Amino acid sequence: MKTPTPSLPSRTGLDWPRAQAFLARERDSYAARNPHSAALAAQARQHLLFGVPLHWMNDWGTPFALHVSHASGAEVTDVDGNALVDFCLGDTGAMFGHAPAPVAAALVRQATRGYTTMLATADAAAVGSLLAERFGLPFWQFALSATDANRYIVRWIRAATGRKKLLVFNGCYHGTIEDVFVDLIDGRPTQRDSLLGQVHDLTEHTVVVEFNDLPALEAALAQGDVACVLAEPVMTNIGMVLPEPGFWEAAQALIRQHGAWLVMDETHTISTGPGGYARAHGIEADALVLGKPVGGGVPCAVYGMSERLAERAVKAKQDAPPGHSGIGTTLTGNMLAMAAMRATLGEVMTPAAYGHMLAVSARLADGIRQTLARHGLPWCVTQVGARTEFQFCPEPPRNGSEAGQALDAELEHLIHLGLLNRGVMITPFHNMMLVCPQTTEAHVDRLIAALDEVITQIKAPAVP
Template sequence: MTTTTTTTTNRARTGIAPQRVHALAAAERARYAAANPRSRALAAQAARHLMFGVPLHWMNDWSTPFPLHVDHARGARLVDVDGHARIDFCLGDTGAMFGHSPPAVTAALQAQAARGLTTMLASADAAAVSALLAERFGLPHWQFAMTATDANRFVLRWLRAATGRRVLLVFNGCYHGTVDDVFVDLVNGRPVQRDSLLGQVHDLTATTRVVEFNDLAALEAALAPGDVACVLAEPVMTNIGMVLPQPGFWERAIDLIHRHGARLVMDETHTISSGPGGYARAHGLTPDAVVIGKPLGGGMPCAAYGFSAELAALAEAAKRSAPPGHSGIGTTLTANLLAMAAMRATLSTLMTPEVYAALHARCTRLAEGLRAVIAQRGLPWCVTQVGARCEFQFCATPPRNGSEAGAAMDADLEQAIHLALLNRGVMITPFHNMMLVCPDTTDADVAALLAAFDEILAELTG
């Protein structure tokens, strides 16, 4: 394909000429480099001993020419080592969904730190947290983990042991942390193990099936053999760009799943933006199990998973009938005292209907503002909102499945916009065009994001 043809195709899809994207990106990289000498120096220092120059290689997914180094963060503000304050709409990709260092969580951590950090024993906080989780999510029995990845991995072990079935079913383009089993995609209608998964020696397609989100016929066909232990799903797909369920999809999907003897596990780690009990509770859905991760402890590493009474009984029976020894479930620091104190504070003071009502109202203003700016610039983009989370996508109508969402992505355009926003004092999630509001986000913060976004689109559209 010639450069001219590629340019025409990209412009027809996104409404933006690639030459303008490249020009903006080059200008913004130069602007960032000039404004952040201390981050540049620290990046050079880190490169001596840190692989890829960062604590975790994902940190290089930001659009910056060298890593931004943070000095401190509080509420909806992040200050870097060069002294620049930025309004944070990334919020640790949901980990700090209730703001950086919420006072109630900070106080709980300070109090607990003087009384013990980890003991591998039960605590009063654990009992209180499990009761709060049962109240919020409507599932009676709970266990804990350090991350949502661990929680998802443990749930798969429990479900396979409880049902005697081996097969996992996921949706194309799903994200459930770094659980190996989910790294299977549909490519030209066929399941393919994802090429980017490092060091995998087993054929995941032998025990993982994948179908498109919102496709009930494909879901039923994949369930028909009767060997699926569970469907693991986000109620709204969020990591390939947000994909909303079509009206009635989940009600019919749950009926199909149960009719074929499988169980439904909903990963609410991102969709907890929907309300105190996640998307399922807000929409009257009844999964057999729920996973909730990073925002649960106000930014502390912790996660939890809950089971229905029937599923918990099966899981407990499977454990009691198994030979003694390590189950492959749990880690030494799971449910440590510090994490339990953070979860109790978050659930008691932040994950409340009153807090969520304010978050949703502010995010609605943000989403409406984004739509207005996009319309004013005449671009064929859409905006999707899930509670306190919203996202703009480079397609005229919201995508219906992972393939459509993936096709709408444009990495060069995303990165140019993200860097330009960062240089204008606003930070959004680096992986796609996702934004979150927290209790500390103000109307002025929303206005600042919209003004910066409009300025950038003006440059891109001319």
Template sequence: MAPSPGVRAARHGVDGRRAQAFLVRERQAYIARNPRSAQCADAAGRHLLFGVPLHWMCDWGTPFALHVESARGARVTTVDGQELVDFCLGDTGAMFGHSPAPVVAALQRQAERGLTTMLATADAAEVGRLLAERFGLPCWQFALSATDANRYVVRWIRAATGRKKLLVFNGCYHGTIDDVFVDLVDGHPVQRPSLLGQVHDLTAHTVVVEFNDLPALEAALASGEVACVLAEPVMTNIGMVQPAPGYWEAARALIRHHGSLLVMDETHCISAGPGGYARAHGIETDAIVLGKPVGGGLPCAVYGMSAELAERAVAAKRAAPPGHSGIGTTLTGNMLATAAMRAALSEVMTPAAYAHMFALADELASGIRALIGRHRLPWSVTQVGARVEFQFTPQVPRNGSEAGRALDSDLEHLIHLGLLNRGVMITPFHNMMLVCPQTTPDDVGRLLAALDEVLGQIVPA
């Protein structure tokens, strides 16, 4: 991995020279602590593109990719025997802890009885019932990832409504569904230049507005061409952006008035409660997407629809010519994933688990605010249930543009590397942290102590 340019100038309340010297020391410490990871990275570099199975695994700001031996509960053990307290949790994929026992048991039972058949199982019906009970939408389908689920639900809605356009919020992220890679630049929609290999003009069918801007939302919906609004109830992937008070109530009324539908992507916001943010806050949706954590870490996802949307989707399918719908794969709803989802929904994602997570996340958020104040940093903290984030801005962002301006990947990587070297891991993308049912008060204390030590090394003396 190429070295990070580091933090050379004073910014965000950090002393540039002290931070750069700290970065040099931390990179040397990382190399010394992880010789086996270095060997694995060297071997992987011979055959794996970028030396890792997925190039995102290079985004940690480390001298070479960290390699893991095992993961259990709130702990990750590296190939060098280093035990890390994990607040990343697979970037939400393991939000309820690594290898939760009920999911492991379900996988072991199912593995002896078949992995995939492209046929339904009794587990599938029970998963559908559990989802309907939990989220309040009656009709569900499965997918292999939230990306797939978002792509599929948008296809269903376009087919059901006869409308072509999708509306998203600036700075959004809904997996790698191509349609959402459109940003606002100086108020104009621009296809995101980082999107590799895209040959079609996404702006022809994707409308983008700022989050929390009701006049912009109304203006965009007024054409009557928008099939659906695809949104996270709280933006989470550009740094967290909370909805302003009353925003979703007013936005929901506008969406309905203009004949569009509302899809909530709860993949990250499931941190807000057992039924996600929308259910917890009384936001009425037409469809919901949930990926990553719903199978306890196994690749799977789900999407649900209101009865009205489901009826229109079924009618659209029956009216279409025979052939592939462009929705689904042969592994969708496979036996192994379905068994995992049943176990996760019924035995892992429980109210008791959430109560534990919320209490510790509150403690974590309060502790970070205290550290920010003690070190006199112009930063802020945002929390959505079990999800906590600190951002390099004194006021919490109101939209994607403000959140984007607060991002500083060099400073993030420096902090994350310092935490790794002190036995604590947070998400490599911005400064997001999750607590899981296995996280302890001591774990939170360890993270706060490590962050305090790191900040003490990089703020002005």
């Protein structure tokens, strides 16, 4: 029997009709395993838009939304009592485990001492010191999410420089700060069609180039109107894209030469080590943003500045007319967030925790590589510290365009559902996996075994 030709490069080596039959069985299995989630999903649809607290919670590819009962360490238990090994970890929000004990204790202590006062606390001063020591930037401010932190630091730099333009890399994601939703389509900057309700043309003030493309970066900066480059040191949200050797060294020189500033968004790449990817690899950023993991999953974020940038930011505020700066909210720096961050930075994000996470992540990456090789699938595996991802292409992509071409949402959802039904949960988009301090070798071996079983069910049979 002749194996059907795959319709997409990502499906090379797969039997797609067989995969579709597998998906149908998995959807039935999911429904049978999760009757209480089904009932709650039906109830939620009566009053929640899209039936979930936020619409992207439907991106898991499940027949209906999974509802969680509780989570601890590296495991999640759903409302039907199914225990799941969690390699999603809140898409980095719980990268140091669900409900880490020091954070839980800090929140309990703060619970009867007030939640928000719009005033400074001793915890805030301690957090500032911990951040400066860890990341090497002397001045810090707070936000409720990385989205807000990115928005605020861009505003500060625009105010400090008088320049209006922001430069980002094609395929980037820095939360929902509107300025970054510009893609390169056939080489031309194009506002992303999926951005709802946007009425101003973002291409007027956003410049976009490909990651790892130094000539394009230099040409854009040479115009002399870019306030800052906002980037992850490793692209993560379109599939991982590593910097080529020497890229960031040369990029930093170009950014300085043309009077722009460099902002590193380390919300995902904090997986690298205690000081993030930039510090580990000698990238000297003018500003740094870190979101969801810094409070152990409690909503908060931070952004730091060099002394030179901080001086200019303070002057911009002092020179501005009185009134609202457009930066910050009344809940920014609230007492619960400060307590959570102090505990996370001081007791959870430790070198020992990273030592364990990096070793377990290496086991995961090696195991997936061996599994893919055994099945003859032309997919690659990339690891950045505690973060691992496999992509549907034989070689790691060099930029956002290449990474985007390797995506196959239908295949991703099929694999993710198959893993979920086997007690393993990974991030619902791409094929990203995180480990936390509580992830064990047994957890990793369970994921690899589940992936092996799923691939066995969907790959093309050997031709005799």
